[in-house]
Amino acid sequence: MTPPLGRTWGRRGHTPVVRVRGRSRRRTSVAALCCYKPGEKSRLIHRPRTHLLLKGARKSFSWKDYRDLLVRAHIQLGGPIVVVWDNLNTHLAAGLKRYEAEHDWLTTVRLPSYAPDLNPVEAVWSLVRRTMANTAFDTPDDLDCKLRHELRRIQLRPRLIDGCLTATGLTINPPTPR
Numbered sequence: 001m002t003p004p005l006g007r008t009w010g011r012r013g014h015t016p017v018v019r020v021r022g023r024s025r026r027r028t029s030v031a032a033l034c035c036y037k038p039g040e041k042s043r044l045i046h047r048p049r050t051h052l053l054l055k056g057a058r059k060s061f062s063w064k065d066y067r068d069l070l071v072r073a074h075i076q077l078g079g080p081i082v083v084v085w086d087n088l089n090t091h092l093a094a095g096l097k098r099y100e101a102e103h104d105w106l107t108t109v110r111l112p113s114y115a116p117d118l119n120p121v122e123a124v125w126s127l128v129r130r131t132m133a134n135t136a137f138d139t140p141d142d143l144d145c146k147l148r149h150e151l152r153r154i155q156l157r158p159r160l161i162d163g164c165l166t167a168t169g170l171t172i173n174p175p176t177p178r
Contacts, residue, residue, distance in 0.1 A: 062090065067099050
């Protein structure tokens with residue numbers, strides 16, 4: 001629940017201060033897919049997940065959570081998917097690689113190491129962080145609500161999602177018919 005820092009204005013000599021309470025026993029993770037198809041509106045598919053910070057409990061998404069996100073995206077998009085993964089260790093898990101190999105509707109491409117500037121989802125996180133800067137949440141539920149609201153706001157503006165792709169400098173070239 002520690003808020004990201006951002007710049008703001010204040011009266012001269014009066015530095016604005018946001019007070020934050022102690023840490024929470026919960027952690028929120030979010031996975032997202034920016035979906036692009038030539039001739040159609042861009043889409044953002046996301047799945048938030050709350051983790052309880054207990055001893056030995058997982059603090060992030062597992063490969064099964066990513067698999068479930070891919071299945072939901074396949075159902076929502078209604079066709080084959082090409083996923084561009086960064087090199088997060090969970091994306092490289094043996095179970096996820098096995099799942100990718102077993103399903104012909106799923107094609108994966110790996111980004112080079114240390115290349116967040118090529119990942120459109122990083123720009124989505126930048127948009128979300130920018131709106132949440134300097135905000136102190138009373139409860140973890142307030143944080144979850146604001147996070148869902150901001151992701152929904154981005155979902156409803158396909159041009160923002162297009163801008164995330166444009167920021168990478170990458171383009172989508174549809175296959176040419178033979």
